[in-house]
Amino acid sequence: MILTGLAIASQVVTNRIDLDPFDPAQVNPNSYDLRLGDTLGLYESHELDTARDNPMRYEQMGPEGAVLEPGRITLGHSVEVVGSDHYVPIIRAKSSVARLGLFVHVTADLIDIGSHGQVTFQFHAVQPVHVYPGMLVAQVTFWVPRGAITLYDGKYQGSRGPVGSQIASEKPSRD
Amino acid sequence: MILTGNAIAHEVQVGNIVIEPFESAGINPNSYNYHLGSVVKTSPHLGLDATHPEEWICTEIPSAGLVFEPNRVYLGTTIERIGSDKFVPSLIGRSSLGRLGVFLQISADLGNLGAFHNWTLEIVVTQPIRLYAGMRCGQVTFWQPEGDIALYDGVMARHSDAHESIASAIFQQPVEIIS
Numbered sequence: 001m002i003l004t005g006l007a008i009a010s011q012v013v014t015n016r017i018d019l020d021p022f023d024p025a026q027v028n029p030n031s032y033d034l035r036l037g038d039t040l041g042l043y044e045s046h047e048l049d050t051a052r053d054n055p056m057r058y059e060q061m062g063p064e065g066a067v068l069e070p071g072r073i074t075l076g077h078s079v080e081v082v083g084s085d086h087y088v089p090i091i092r093a094k095s096s097v098a099r100l101g102l103f104v105h106v107t108a109d110l111i112d113i114g115s116h117g118q119v120t121f122q123f124h125a126v127q128p129v130h131v132y133p134g135m136l137v138a139q140v141t142f143w144v145p146r147g148a149i150t151l152y153d154g155k156y157q158g159s160r161g162p163v164g165s166q167i168a169s170e171k172p173s174r175d
Numbered sequence: 176m177i178l179t180g181n182a183i184a185h186e187v188q189v190g191n192i193v194i195e196p197f198e199s200a201g202i203n204p205n206s207y208n209y210h211l212g213s214v215v216k217t218s219p220h221l222g223l224d225a226t227h228p229e230e231w232i233c234t235e236i237p238s239a240g241l242v243f244e245p246n247r248v249y250l251g252t253t254i255e256r257i258g259s260d261k262f263v264p265s266l267i268g269r270s271s272l273g274r275l276g277v278f279l280q281i282s283a284d285l286g287n288l289g290a291f292h293n294w295t296l297e298i299v300v301t302q303p304i305r306l307y308a309g310m311r312c313g314q315v316t317f318w319q320p321e322g323d324i325a326l327y328d329g330v331m332a333r334h335s336d337a338h339e340s341i342a343s344a345i346f347q348q349p350v351e352i353i354s
Contacts, residue, residue, distance in 0.1 A: 001176055047242065048275050048304040071245065073276030073301045088177050088205045106301070107280055108273030110316065112204040113179065122273040124301050145205060146319055147182020152204045156270065165274035170311070 003087060003142040005029050011087070017142060018083040018116050031139040033094065034078040034119060038133040040066060041075035041162035049168075056164045065132035068102065068125040075162035076104075076121035076131075078138065083116030085151055087142035091119060097137050101126030104138045111140075114151025117159035178262060178317040180204050191261040192317060193291055196254075206314035208269070212252040212293065213308035215241070216337045231339045236308040243300045248281070250337040251296040254309065258291030260326060262317035266294055269313050276301030279313040286315075289326025293335040 003011065005027040011017040019032055026033040044055045056075070059066065068074050082089055089111040093104040103124040111119070121138065123131075131137065155166045178186065180202040186192040194207060201208040216231040223229055231250070234241065243249055257264060264286035268279035278299040286294070296313070298306075306312070331338070 043275075043302070046302055048302055049240075050272070050275065050304065050306055050310060051240065054275065071301065073274070075274060106273035106276055107268035107278045107284070107313070108270040110206060110267060110314065112206075114204055120270070120274060122270075122276070124276060143177050145179045145182075146176040147179035147185065149179050150181055150204055163274070165271045167271040167275070170271070 001144040002030055003144070005031065008032050008142055011084075011142070016084060016086045018081055019140075020081045021079070026136070028139060031092065031141045033136045034080055034082070034091070034138040034140055036121070036131060036133055036135050036137040037077040037079045037118065037161065039077060039161045041164060042072065043164070046072075051168055053168050054164065058162070061133045063133070065130055067128050067130050068123050069128055070125050073106070074123040074125075075164065076123055076137070077160075077162045078119040078121070079134070080119075081117060082111070082119050082140055083114070084142060085114050085149070088113050088145050090141050090143060092139050092141065094136055094139055100129050102129050102131075112152035112154065113145060113149055114153070115157060117157065118161065120156070120159060120163045176319040177205055178319070180206065183207050183317055186259070186262065186317070192259045193256060194315075195256045201311075203314060206316045208311045208314050209257065209266070209294070210254040211236075211296070211306065211308060211310050211312040212254050212337070214252070214337055215298070216250040216339060217247055221247070229339060233337075236306070238308075240305040240307040242303050242305050243277075243298060244303055245300050247299075249298040250339060251298050252335070252337045253294045253296065256291060256293050256335065257315055258286070258289070259317060260289050260324070263288055263320050264315050264317055266315045267313060269311070272312060275304055277304060277306070277312075287327035287329070288320065288324050289328070290331065292331070295331075295334065295338045
């Protein structure tokens, strides 16, 4: 079951959903809009490696925004802190952004229950696309879980700004 | 309703969900991690045609990993055999790879009730990236359906290798046009 916008708003009031800052104008019929924060993250190397650190550089956007280029992955972040210990958040692009060919995540729409932080957007632009800080770029939905809950306690907890992949820090799970 | 990690583990135990092999370390708060099999397929041709069977070339990922290149689709498989008659699987990537620009499927995340197999992964990368066989590469969620269930008996569930598109086979089926 997916929460309606009114349910999301009432769960924010009772602190069962974290959306901070919260603005009733960003409530949709069955989701909540997320705004684009002002920092972008880009990997220094063109060729990446999942077994090694991939150093990033960060760029601060002014009100003039920035052009996201195709052929690379650019990380962004939500202005809002998002999370819940009671519902599973799933993010989506705003359709207005998707219509410009901009992916806001790369087949990783699911957020763990118990994870609280600014969402790291995984931007992949099909054509060059100009984005601006503060624009409504994504939306988050909330889903009712079934079963006993064990809260997220992983390496991205409490994220602020765009957070690069920490995959190289993982122990290989198989030989 | 989406199953929590604890609920997934319970349903595996009682046989309502199949994940083989299953390890409790693979459980997330609301999903289960799958791993990348060692064989990937890719087409030597840049242009693909949905109405013609394509030639696909198998590559074994060496122990030093394989650099996946942008602008082409690679077909891989999950190491795990995954399926359920009771809960709808949805297979997605994971944020640690999404942050590196690795798509694990192409907007086709939905599984069918009753399909049990090693899933074919549709891997697309935005920058060249080295991936390794056996790595944790994505996650599967399970959703409680509503309504009577007619189980999947389509052709894709019979494939557990990295299987190329059967769009051409679908295309050649007689199509009933309703005017």
